[in-house]
Amino acid sequence: MRPVRLCAVSAALAAISVAAVSGCAEKADAGGEGAIEVTATDDSCEVSRKTFPAGHVQLAVENKGSKVTEVYVLYPDGRIVTERENIGAGTKAKVTAEIKAGDYEIACKPGMKGDGIRQKVEATGGGKPAKRDPKLDAAVSAYRDYVLEQAELTLPKAEKFAEAVKAGDLEKAKKLYAPSRIGWERTEPVAESFGTIDPKVDLREDGLEDGQDPEKDWTGWHRLEKSLWKNEKITATDKKLADQLIKDLTTWQKKVGKAEITPTSMANGAKELLDEVATGKVTGEEERYSHTDLVDFKANVEGAHKSYELLKPVAKKNDAALVKELDTQFAAIDELLDKYRQDDGEDPDEYAFTSYDKVGKDERKKLSDGVNALAEPLSKLAAAVVK
Amino acid sequence: MTAEEDSTGTGRTPVPGRRADQAAAVEPGPEARPQDTRAETGGARSSVGRRALLGWGGAGLALGAVAAGGTATALHNDEADAASASAGQAVPFHGTHQAGISTAVPDRLHFAAFDVTTEDREELIQLLKDWTTAAARMTAGHAVGDGAFGPVPESPPDDTGEAAGLKPSRLTLTVGFGPSLFDKDRFGLAEQRPEALVELPAFPGDKLEKARSGGDLCVQACADDPQVAVHAIRNLARIAFGKAAIRWSQLGFGKTSSTTPDAQTPRNMFGFKDGTRNVSGSDKKALDEHVWVAEKDGPAWLADGSYLVARRIRMHIETWDRTSLKEQEDIFGRDKREGAPVGKAKEHDEPFLKAMLPTSHVRLAHPDAHNGARILRRGYSFTDGTDGLGRLDAGLFFLAYQRDVRRGFIPIQRSLARHDALNEYIQHVGSAVFAVPPGVRDKDDWWGRELFS
Secondary structure, X not given: OOOOOOOOOHHHHHHHOOOOOOOOOOOOOOOOOOOEEEEEOOOOEEXXXXXXXXXEEEEEEEEOOOOOEEEEEEOOOOOEEEEEEEEOOXXXXXXXXXXXXXXXXXXXXXXXXXXXXXXXXXXXXXXXXXXXXXXXXXXXXXXXXXXXXXHHHHHHHHHHHHHHHHOOOHHHHHHHHHHHHHHHHHOHHHHHHOOOHHXXXXXXXXXXXXXXXXXXXXXXXXXXXXXHHHHOOOOHHHHHHHHHHHHHHHHHHHHHHHOOOOHHHHHHHHHHHHHHHHHHHOOOOOOOOOOOHHHHHHHHHHHHHHHHHHHHHHHHHHOHHHHHHHHHHHHHHHHHHHOOEOOOOOOOOOOOEOXXXXXXXXXXXXXXXXXXXXXHHHOOHHHHHHO | OHHHHHHOOOOOOOOOOHHHHHHHHOOOOOOXXXXXXXXXXXXXXXXXXXXXXXXXXXXXXXXXXXXXXXXXXXXXXXXXXXXXXXXXXXXXXXXXXXXXXXXXXXXXXXXXXXXXXXXXXXXXXXXXXXXXXXXXXXXXXXXXXXXXXXXXXXXOOOOOOOOOOOOOOOOEEEEEEOHHHHOOOOOOOHHHOOOOOOOOOOOOOOOOOHHHOOOOEEEEXXXXXXXXXXXXXXXXXXXXXXXXXXXXXXXXXXXXXXXXXXXXOOEOOOOOEOOOOOOOOOOHHHHHHHOOOOHHHOOHHHOOOEEEEEEEEEEOHHHHHOOOHHHHHHHHOEOOOOOOEOOOOOOOXXXXXXXXXXXXXXXXXXXXXHOOXXXXXXXXXXXXXXXXXXXXEEEEEEEEEEOOOOOOHHHHHHHHHHHOHHHHHEEEEEEEEEEEOOOOOOOOOOOOHXXXX
């Protein structure tokens, strides 16, 4: 099950979503009466009306500030209903969306950075959607921030890695490879939900279909991994692939805010991260050339832990025994992983773990048992959240 | 393959309405199972009038068991005539002894040995309680917990579901405790370790693999339907995650010995009849003498329990199949067609040991060679595909219950390992020993209560 979905076309989204849904930025040509005026400056975001009828809604945005800005309509859980980027200083833009009844926020982001300046608004009329637990909305919103942050942190690291590849510096590229993947691995279920990005950046060679040419159709981290560790040389193609990787990761970062995240998708996403560990990392298949599987392993566990911590207040109320078990098992897996950690833990960018080809069969069994011990109760988190 | 062929296609008794009666003690689950739709699996062997008899208790390959079968009297735990239970029915879970020892041997096995991964005694106890609850439900044909189809769509169901709609299939679940569970500083059980729970000595010719040996706990699942047996182990393993993890497991088919005066003596992978004179589940005297631990044997917690030895015995099928019939028969000490001992006409004729080669399997395994020592065997054939060289990875998964390993399996195997002509064709590759606690008495009882209380 894909925990999150890409908001691609509003019609498609409306078909699959349940709650107050729908709306991606469209080309605004409607205009005229009924438009909500949004006046953005460098330090304010004025809205002409805070309540408006649900349905086809149009925002008329004017950027009176000195910085380029963007305007968002957000669900209470932080998901983007619609947005408009790159509204230059002194320019106007229009944004339209189908908006169902419910609470929303309008945000302006001067300089296109940070959380933006926010205004609460309400769409009225029509069948009001069932109110969700605000605690859960807060959890989803915080998790979305985490996912965004991970994407933002990943880019500079990936850029450093790409630069080393382009400079033909084999040793440096090897060193920067695993750290460049951490943010991705922490939030993989969300990243994977953008169906087109995952195969571009994280495909393994055996993921190619018959008829696909590894030379032409295989891109992303693992292709470079093979060049660095197996072929031990960096080709002109690899240098192009490094650029491609950055391009694809940039797309990922841009799309993350639109991912549909729900409390249950967070919970099941956490379990899926453990499944990733169980099927790819514990076996050593994921990083078959670099043997940096334990770095991915750690990142997957961290991502799962983040989801869990955010959902914990609600889960605790509904199933205290489960929370106790999960706390125990997260601690146990951390302890187990720490045995393989080789850095001092001081530098947050340094994740040095034992090379997985040096981890014996018995030790792999222990790691596998640890993953099972955590993933089984984690599979019950979703139920504890929606009870 | 003979054993397998024998077991399929024979008449299978349809299930009469008695399952519900037998299962009455257990609350019906949300998905009490309807009639089986998989009547092609398993099945009781057809009732030819041949009584199980001959055979020889061998530990090595163990052809047949020993001792004359008694008459069929009360079978297991005074509760039901499980021997006559047809394929598909439920075997009572509660009783003085655990089911799965003296009860009738169904055709399929899934055996699993677990390492306890928790260090917390209370968690281990809770696991055994949870296992007991799940086992009572599964052996009665019910699903675990809230069943396989709910109740929360966002969450995986309690039961894995592959046995939904199948009959109880005479599923028995039998638990054992390995010596390592009693290690000092583990669960405070060192004082409780039975003297008779010894590690097996190294036998000549053993080639034991660590990954197929030992274990803190074991569960033996026997059923007429392999899916029912696998379902049981899978669900117990799932319940155990975080507290215990499967160390190794073994699937078996085609029982190689019987605890009931059976319709037809099963054959092992070498094509020889096996299990004809096993300790009969109805022979109370023999069971008390050779299988059940008596109170005076000590320790008290193990009274009415037993000891289990499990050995994975690889058989070199291809070389065996190139061996002349005469040599095969000499090695065993009986003829292949009828199963008659050397110089005798019928399978069940009393053997004359001195007529056999001194290295013959039957002669070496006979109780007369071991001060009358007898064991109750419940072994199964296995075929785990091929070994990479194109040879069948096949053999006998030997399971034997006895009152004292030091007087049962060990002397028998010692003799076989030294002299048995069969050794050229077999190799012991896995080994484990367990103390098997007494039965779960009623719905408030649980596996191991006597040990932990």
